[in-house]
Amino acid sequence: MQPINDKKADQLTVRRLNMSAFLKLLRDRGTLARADLAKELGTTRNTASNIVTELLKAGLVVETEYRREGAGRPGLLLELAPNGGFAIGAEIDINRISVIVVDFKGNILWEESPQIRPSLPQKEIIAMAEQLVQTALDWGKAENLKPLGIGLGLAGLVDAEAGSLIYAPTLNWNDIPFKSMWESTFGLTVYLDNEANTAALGYYAYADRFTARNLAYLSIGAGMAAGLILDRKIFRGSGGFAGQAGHMKIRPDGEPCTCGDRGCWVTEVGLPAFERKTGQPHIDLEEVARLLRTGDSELGAVIDEISEMLGLGIANLVNLFNLDCVVLGGAIRPILPFILEKTRTTVDQRALKHLRDNVKVKISGRDDSVFGAAYLVLEAVLNNPVPLTRSLP
Numbered sequence: 001m002q003p004i005n006d007k008k009a010d011q012l013t014v015r016r017l018n019m020s021a022f023l024k025l026l027r028d029r030g031t032l033a034r035a036d037l038a039k040e041l042g043t044t045r046n047t048a049s050n051i052v053t054e055l056l057k058a059g060l061v062v063e064t065e066y067r068r069e070g071a072g073r074p075g076l077l078l079e080l081a082p083n084g085g086f087a088i089g090a091e092i093d094i095n096r097i098s099v100i101v102v103d104f105k106g107n108i109l110w111e112e113s114p115q116i117r118p119s120l121p122q123k124e125i126i127a128m129a130e131q132l133v134q135t136a137l138d139w140g141k142a143e144n145l146k147p148l149g150i151g152l153g154l155a156g157l158v159d160a161e162a163g164s165l166i167y168a169p170t171l172n173w174n175d176i177p178f179k180s181m182w183e184s185t186f187g188l189t190v191y192l193d194n195e196a197n198t199a200a201l202g203y204y205a206y207a208d209r210f211t212a213r214n215l216a217y218l219s220i221g222a223g224m225a226a227g228l229i230l231d232r233k234i235f236r237g238s239g240g241f242a243g244q245a246g247h248m249k250i251r252p253d254g255e256p257c258t259c260g261d262r263g264c265w266v267t268e269v270g271l272p273a274f275e276r277k278t279g280q281p282h283i284d285l286e287e288v289a290r291l292l293r294t295g296d297s298e299l300g301a302v303i304d305e306i307s308e309m310l311g312l313g314i315a316n317l318v319n320l321f322n323l324d325c326v327v328l329g330g331a332i333r334p335i336l337p338f339i340l341e342k343t344r345t346t347v348d349q350r351a352l353k354h355l356r357d358n359v360k361v362k363i364s365g366r367d368d369s370v371f372g373a374a375y376l377v378l379e380a381v382l383n384n385p386v387p388l389t390r391s392l393p
């Protein structure tokens with residue numbers, strides 16, 4: 001083996017960083033004129049021109065004619081190539097498997113989300129998910145697109161670096177090395193992350209269009225986790241398990257929690273709180289939403305209590321991270337519209353003034369997680385497009 005040539009390694013790094021910065025610029029702006037690129041990237045015109053040539057050749061960028069207002073002749077603008085490849089996003093939930101195909105610009109091309117029986121054995125659920133991913137892969141290839149990878153979101157403790165599910169409490173699954181399993185099955189790079197992180201990323205990419213700098217996505221259901229985007233990047237913590245917001249202690253003498261402690265946030269605002277406060281062990285949230293619309297005062301009081309505890313925890317997160325945006329989603333989505341106002345009021349009362357003025361508390365209109373799973377793949381390509389330019393003759 002030859003010794004690593006430092007100068008060459010540095011040049012490669014600079015090339016990768018420039019390419020990545022350029023692709024992200026196109027993602028955020030939509031289009032860019034060649035002439036503006038060197039200035040935006042802070043490089044020489046020659047370097048900028050080389051990057052464009054390579055990315056055009058790799059099919060990741062296209063040059064399109066645009067007629068600008070007032071100008072007679074159409075100008076050429078660069079943009080991400082929708083046909084630069086496709087990514088697959090997958091999510092396995094307790095009662096549903098979702099798989100989507102997105103193009104290189106993140107447009108959704110294909111999706112399927114069959115219901116599953118939670119009682120099915122683990123092996124059968126995984127086999128169903130694999131079959132669906134294979135169908136998505138075949139679909140993309142039939143469209144003459146290049147597969148870029150597969151992203152998978154799972155609710156539970158995930159080692160994103162190793163690509164292993166460590167523990168999924170709702171599915172009751174332990175230690176499944178999805179990355180190595182699926183990479184050998186499909187021959188593509190597989191990215192794994194927990195459902196709160198993929199939901200945060202999906203919301204950030206699709207609904208927020210990358211405008212927030214610091215965002216927390218609270219996925220609330222039987223469990224509760226926060227996907228944190230800090231300084232525009234998913235924050236995973238030292239072991240990759242950051243975001244266990246449901247186990248923030250909010251009442252020293254509170255209710256027992258599944259984690260073995262008591263007074264955790266999830267016991268006050270998650271499904272366990274609804275079930276305990278209404279005395280219904282298997283609560284139907286669609287039915288709760290229907291009753292709330294009729295003005296059920298008993299349920300209204302439960303909702304007020306839960307909203308206040310939710311706002312209290314959010315105020316803590318806002319004070320800690322100086323967030324721009326807090327998004328509420330997860331299984332309790334049907335009743336979020338009834339919770340939002342009181343939650344916002346509590347955040348306004350309890351967070352510090354200069355921090356609360358900056359933050360927007362929103363609810364998510366859809367299941368963001370599967371979009372984020374697909375986006376894990378696109379993000380990896382945007383972070384390092386060099387391998388895709390290498391396969392060229």
Ligand SMILES: [Zn+2]
Pocket residue numbers: 246247257258259260261262264
């Ligand atoms: Zn707990």
